[in-house]
Amino acid sequence: MVDAQELDESDNVELTEEQLENNSKGQLIKIAGQLRDRRNELNQLASDRASKRDELNAKTREKVDEAQEHREKRDELNEQVQEHKESRNELNAEANELFDKVEKMKSDMELDEGKDLEELEAEIEELEFKQQTEVLSTEDERELIEKIEAKREEYNERKDKLNQNEELDELVEKAEEVRSEASQHHQKVTELADKAQEHHNQMIEAYREADDIRDEADEMHELFVEAQEAADQHHEDFVRVQKRLRELDKEEEKERKSEREKEKEEVEQEAEEIYERFKDGETLETEDLMKLQKAGRL
Structure with missing residues (x-):
């Protein structure tokens, strides 16, 4: 989860309509300063959160790119797996056909009937061992020797047939070569499939x-919006106070202007009275002369 500084709303500056309309100019100047300072703090907080959000979004894009790379590698390996499978299956089919031909040739040569060479050789060795280790009567030993000779004859006949058939040997060798090649493709299928699975697992983990990270970025964006909206509200209130202060300045200027005009009227009226006295032949004092001069009568 996002570790971010919490927004302390108790530090926010509240502005009511009553304050705006009824507070003195000095009070409003103080509030404007508080609003400005809090607005700046909130804008900085919003900026920090926006930077963190952008960093998280960048990390999200990096992870998505990483996942995509694993996806592409996985798909590439799976294509190779499919190619090796097809080659393996084709070679196995070819090997099966060759081994079928081998069995048919053996059948035609009657090599599939009776015992194979290894079995005959084992039986001969067993009979010879019996002859060498057991005490037998003359008749039993003669029968045993005949059996050994018969087995050797059968062994030699089968061996001669096999040795004489070069085509069969070549066919068996070819079949075994094709089967071995198929096994190599099967091994590649296993290796590549394992690698493809590794990339698949890494892709899932990256996603x-x-x-x-995207969830953290979304949460940080919400915190950014929270701080920015609070900053905007403080700015709006700051602008309202500034507008009210300008209105108060205008009202004060208007009052001062009104006072100046009133004072001017009073001066002119008093000067008019002094001037009338002067016309009537009354002697004016210095102060009276100064008032006439101020009113522009001298």
């Missing part, structure tokens, strides 16, 4: 991390 999961991207989702987690």
